[in-house]
Amino acid sequence: MPDRSSRSRTAQRASRHTPRRARPALTAAATGALAAAAVLAFSPTAQAADTLGGAAAQHGRYFGAAVAPHLGETDYESTLNREFSSVVAENAMKWDATEPSRGQFNFSGGDQLVAYAQQHGKFVRGHALVWHAQQPGWVQGLTGDNLRQAMRNHIAGVAGHYKGKIDSWDVVNEAFEWDGSRRQSNLQQQLGNGWIEDAFRAAKAADPKAKLCYNDYGTDGINAKSDAIYRMVKDFRARGVPLDCVGFQSHLASNSDLSTYRQNLQRFADLGVHVQITELDVGGSGAAQANVYRQVTQACVAIARCNGITVWGVTDKYSWRAQETPLPFNSSYQKKEAYGAVLAALNSAAS
Ligand code: 9MR
Secondary structure, eight states, rough: OOOOHHHHHHHHHHHHHOOOOOOOOOGGGGGGHHHHHHHHSSSSHHHHOOSSSHHHHHTTTTTEEEEOSOOTSHHHHHHHHHHHHHEEESSSTSHHHHOBBBBBOOHHHHHHHHHHHHTTTTTEEEEEESSSSSOOHHHTTHHHHHHHHHHHHHHHHHHOOOOOOOOOEEEEEEBBTTTTTTTHHHHHHHHHHTTHHHHHHHHHHTTTEEEEEEEEESOOOHHHHHHHHHHHHHHHHHHHHOOOOEEEOOOETOOOTTTHHHHHHHHHHHHTTTTEEEEEEESHHHHHHHHHHHHHHHHHHHHHTTTEEEESSSSGGGOTTGOOOSSBBBBBBBBBBHHHHHHHHHHHHOO
16 A cells, blocks of 8 residues: 555655745744744644645645637636646647747747746646647658757757746657557657657757656556656666656546556656656546546655646636546536545645
8 A cells, every 4th residue: 555644745745846935034023923824734624725726836736737829718817827836838839839930930829828827926838849740841751860950959949948937848749659669750760769868868958957758648557658658768767868757648538547547657756757747637527537537636646756737728618628528627617526626635635
């Protein structure tokens, strides 16, 4: 059984590397208020936060959402403002959006989101520097060194532009097949196995402080695909390739088998990398859906190096799987049972 003692949780908190609020020096005048606050702090009910971002922050984690261009919609923006402490562009920072012609960068969508995040004190995840999908047309026909140069230049341009503003970058997205082999993308076929580490090195040079992640789906347990990624991460760590985190997309269903979900996250964390749930959504409704959300949240909060969860959208209304109503807010921005399950799991990790 996992060790759930408070001692272990304290140790876990201490070993996380997420930013904390600065503590102001105490004055004598503050003593009374402090005593009152201390009483509140030790009362279990007073600890419960009432937003996802607030509840995650109690143990140094973020709770984020993927954002599409709907910030002008009042309910969309107010839900995002209130509940989420991190944002990621659902599409605006991908290769097709940011470099539609070779060497001509367009940062308009990404810049808007970063400005929004800075105004509202939210973390930003960057997604995704190199991916076989959503490549602009001009990339698709490149061969050999020409493609290698284009990839390096793209990473330098985009990660360089956002240098210092991104908490974690998905440097490489979805490079493996279900059976654990490398996906036969243009990158793989033209550049061979070395392209992934090449991409991480280029990202490190462009933004040395961002956490650099490998991100994939279908890695929701111990399986051939997660085994292959595990071997790659282990090898990168051993050889000093700059990889800091692994993103588990977690596009799930209400009947997904999560029996080895946590164990899988833990084995990656044990390699010394951060793990993050990066694109969580769960098709379904009611208790079955809520139960999957609860298990995923509990798995993350049980692992010291799991430093945040992102859901893939703010509301069912704009989800890429809208028909499956996969998010914690319904299409009218009402909280669903899944919302309550996540909030409770985040809060109980703080008590
Ligand atoms: O949600 C994104 C959708 O709006 C785009 O049309 C699609 C294009 O491929 O990408 C979706 O986001 C994907 C993400 O970038 C990577 N993991 C899978 C996500 C869902 O397809």
